[in-house]
Amino acid sequence: MSEPVEAVEADTGQVPLPVVAVVGRPNVGKSTLVNRILGRREAVVEDVPGVTRDRVAYDAEWAGRAFTLLDTGGWDPEGQGMAARITAQAEIAVVAADVVIFVVDVTVGATDADEAVVRVLRRAGKPVVLAANKVDGPTTEADAAALWNLGLGEPHPVSALHGRGSGDMLDAVLAALPDAPPESFDEETGPRRVALVGKPNVGKSSLLNKLAGEDRVVVDAVAGTTVDPVDELISLGDREWRFIDTAGIRRRVREASGAEYYASLRTAAALERAEVAVVLIDASEPLAEQDLRIISMVEEAGRALVIAYNKWDLLDDERREMLEREIDRQLIRVSWAMRVNVSALTGWHVDRLVRAMDTALEGWTTRVPTAKLNAFLGEVVSAHPHPVRGGKQPRILFATQADSRPPRFVLFASGFLEASYRRFLERRLREQFGFAGTPIELSVRVRE
Ligand code: GDP
Ligand code: GDP
Numbered sequence: 001m002s003e004p005v006e007a008v009e010a011d012t013g014q015v016p017l018p019v020v021a022v023v024g025r026p027n028v029g030k031s032t033l034v035n036r037i038l039g040r041r042e043a044v045v046e047d048v049p050g051v052t053r054d055r056v057a058y059d060a061e062w063a064g065r066a067f068t069l070l071d072t073g074g075w076d077p078e079g080q081g082m083a084a085r086i087t088a089q090a091e092i093a094v095v096a097a098d099v100v101i102f103v104v105d106v107t108v109g110a111t112d113a114d115e116a117v118v119r120v121l122r123r124a125g126k127p128v129v130l131a132a133n134k135v136d137g138p139t140t141e142a143d144a145a146a147l148w149n150l151g152l153g154e155p156h157p158v159s160a161l162h163g164r165g166s167g168d169m170l171d172a173v174l175a176a177l178p179d180a181p182p183e184s185f186d187e188e189t190g191p192r193r194v195a196l197v198g199k200p201n202v203g204k205s206s207l208l209n210k211l212a213g214e215d216r217v218v219v220d221a222v223a224g225t226t227v228d229p230v231d232e233l234i235s236l237g238d239r240e241w242r243f244i245d246t247a248g249i250r251r252r253v254r255e256a257s258g259a260e261y262y263a264s265l266r267t268a269a270a271l272e273r274a275e276v277a278v279v280l281i282d283a284s285e286p287l288a289e290q291d292l293r294i295i296s297m298v299e300e301a302g303r304a305l306v307i308a309y310n311k312w313d314l315l316d317d318e319r320r321e322m323l324e325r326e327i328d329r330q331l332i333r334v335s336w337a338m339r340v341n342v343s344a345l346t347g348w349h350v351d352r353l354v355r356a357m358d359t360a361l362e363g364w365t366t367r368v369p370t371a372k373l374n375a376f377l378g379e380v381v382s383a384h385p386h387p388v389r390g391g392k393q394p395r396i397l398f399a400t401q402a403d404s405r406p407p408r409f410v411l412f413a414s415g416f417l418e419a420s421y422r423r424f425l426e427r428r429l430r431e432q433f434g435f436a437g438t439p440i441e442l443s444v445r446v447r448e
Pocket of ligand 1: 031134160162
């Protein structure tokens, strides 16, 4: 469990760059085009098809707009026919990309392999800009026009080698980019939504009173809901927090039959609406099954998590030691959670609780740019490659953070990654990018 609340190094709040992927058969000029877009004269291009390049993602810019450029030419899953390989590459690219540049060599024309890629691109429904490459002079313009047949719209004649037409093509790419960032970050300027949860008698309403003081503003959560939960807006630190369903905390139903079931429904509903959960635990008593269940609910809901050990004023040395052992044994799984020890009764460390909520939310919203992620994983994997199994060594081809709130990563690998290796990668990601207080998800897609 991370002791509270050091500054984390992370790209928090950073608006993610849109991603542009360059796909196409080997030798059509993808790499030359990438170098052209990056503005590098000394194109690092090999004349051997399918040469594995060491980097796949670059920071690029055109007409003042920054984006991440993916060169899929570097991914070369072995042991397959060429058509299968490039469709696999296209599938990876469309997962990661906002816009795809599909490169076709006009001196060859559209091949069966090109048609196969077109089918993948169509299915994905992502915007595609068709680059008709190797139009080095006006005589080949007509060959470019023939590519209308692919059904991907206007072919943009370019010469990646000489630069001809690449500006117009990039204008088309920018026009196809989403206007706003893929995810709305508006919510983050409003009050942050927090669910204060925990089994009965742990001190929820005491803590709420301590936090709110005179300041609370009662607001209806969602008009017209049957359970009619009521939230409270409370200013803490330098921002406002919306405490979800405080009516459920303040109104006591514990005598009623079915109370526990009802309480856990309410907890689940509050977690759905929350961004960060504060799970309050009575530290003076042994950890209970119900405490663990509530923590699992937070994890499953994918919310940022702060565990607050309350009633710290009641603890003697013996109980403190026992608690640490209980935490080591039973909560190791959520060792990423923020931890604070508090006393709702005296107000001790309640300020730290607020800082922990802030930190957990930072981790929860963190976005790692694709280029940075792949550069980092490249280093990690070359220092600690996956163990060889049955003569094979799975390689990581490419990774992207598909989502935040909570952070979700998709890794494309050439073979199955063992659970221990995935945990290792998760650990390194946490060390590097600071996901304190947030669950992160790492899924692996295997491309043989
Ligand atoms: P990739 O395998 O798709 O990345 O293709 P490369 O960028 O490695 O290019 C393959 C070959 O095509 C290289 O010899 C390049 O010099 C050549 N090439 C790339 N673009 C052009 C172009 O616009 N015109 C001509 N004539 N050749 C090109
Ligand atoms: P809830 O059911 O989770 O809302 O818990 P309450 O806030 O009603 O608290 C249950 C009991 O624990 C009350 O008698 C509180 O006074 C007491 N309590 C809450 N927080 C603390 C604390 O930090 N220290 C001590 N000693 N007692 C506390």
